[in-house]
Amino acid sequence: MDSIPSKFMDTTLDAPGADDDASGTAVSVECARLLSMLAASGHAGLRATILFAAVSGEEQGLLGSKHLLDWTKEQGYTVGGMLDDDIVGADRAPGGPHRVRLFSGNGDIEDCDSPSRELARAVEDINGQDAIRLIFRIDRYGRGGDHYPFYKAGLPAVRFTEPLEDYTHQHQTPRTENGIEYGDLEKYLDFGFMGNVALDNAEALRQLAMAPQPPTNAKLRGAVTPDAKVSWNADEDSERAGFEILWRETTEPRWKVYDFTTTARETVLKGVSTDNHFFAVRAVGKNGARSIAVPTEIAK
Numbered sequence: 083m084d085s086i087p088s089k090f091m092d093t094t095l096d097a098p099g100a101d102d103d104a105s106g107t108a109v110s111v112e113c114a115r116l117l118s119m120l121a122a123s124g125h126a127g128l129r130a131t132i133l134f135a136a137v138s139g140e141e142q143g144l145l146g147s148k149h150l151l152d153w154t155k156e157q158g159y160t161v162g163g164m165l166d167d168d169i170v171g172a173d174r175a176p177g178g179p180h181r182v183r184l185f186s187g188n189g190d191i192e193d194c195d196s197p198s199r200e201l202a203r204a205v206e207d208i209n210g211q212d213a214i215r216l217i218f219r220i221d222r223y224g225r226g227g228d229h230y231p232f233y234k235a236g237l238p239a240v241r242f243t244e245p246l247e248d249y250t251h252q253h254q255t256p257r258t259e260n261g262i263e264y265g266d267l268e269k270y271l272d273f274g275f276m277g278n279v280a281l282d283n284a285e286a287l288r289q290l291a292m293a294p295q296p297p298t299n300a301k302l303r304g305a306v307t308p309d310a311k312v313s314w315n316a317d318e319d320s321e322r323a324g325f326e327i328l329w330r331e332t333t334e335p336r337w338k339v340y341d342f343t344t345t346a347r348e349t350v351l352k353g354v355s356t357d358n359h360f361f362a363v364r365a366v367g368k369n370g371a372r373s374i375a376v377p378t379e380i381a382k
């Protein structure tokens with residue numbers, strides 16, 4: 083998957099592709115193994131369908147992921163989140179940080195709260211800041227990946243990538259030149275690190291698949307008044323405990339819980355200006371699992 087030699091369309095050259103992207107494929111297979119064992123136990127409590135896919139043709143223009151996006155539409159799936167694991171096999175950053183990077187695009191609204199960003203925050207919330215290094219950009223500088231078509235479609239889609247890439251091990255025909263060994267070879271992989279990335283993915287998938295559906299139509303009213311008013315919609319759900327109203331300073335990267343309420347109705351945030359914070363809502367299950375956050379839009 084994704085593996086290419088130095089001359090990237092030359093099919094006669096060797097391109098082992100251990101890190102890019104046998105590593106991500108292995109993480110996906112390991113997640114499928116862990117979660118299918120859990121599901122078979124009958125106690126998983128998963129409420130959403132989890133699909134595992136390995137897509138080809140990334141380096142030829144994201145062909146596989148574009149097809150996957152079309153296919154999910156044809157099947158009538160609602161895509162609640164898409165985790166892309168690409169180059170997650172090595173941890174060679176001298177001195178660290180040894181956290182897997184999680185890339186998410188800003189979207190094109192003022193508060194940088196794209197669905198992808200909310201998914202990234204949820205993954206960090208679930209696994210902790212010691213495990214996940216959030217990177218608030220769509221991808222590494224000047225580069226792309228298979229989460230991109232989903233991100234552009236307005237769906238929550240993020241990319242996991244190892245802490246620091248080694249370019250002598252990517253997109254290289256295996257060879258030794260001036261004493262430097264080139265090639266994307268298995269011997270450079272760190273299986274302990276990969277195992278942790280698989281656990282981070284599996285736990286995020288498990289908890290998000292246990293959670294109620296995210297609220298819809300989250301709105302902010304109360305401009306030019308002393309109180310902010312947050313409203314949203316949600317379908318009936320007997321497994322849902324309620325909703326958390328979230329807020330954060332406009333300069334803060336992460337949400338905080340402002341309040342909890344059991345019903346979907348307009349909630350008045352007494353004495354809170356509409357102007358000085360961003361707001362969002364998320365659903366909380368009776369099992370404790372939380373949906374991704376849905377940021378409020380200005381009510382028209």
Ligand SMILES: [Zn+2]
Nearest residue numbers: 084102103168
């Ligand atoms: Zn790749």
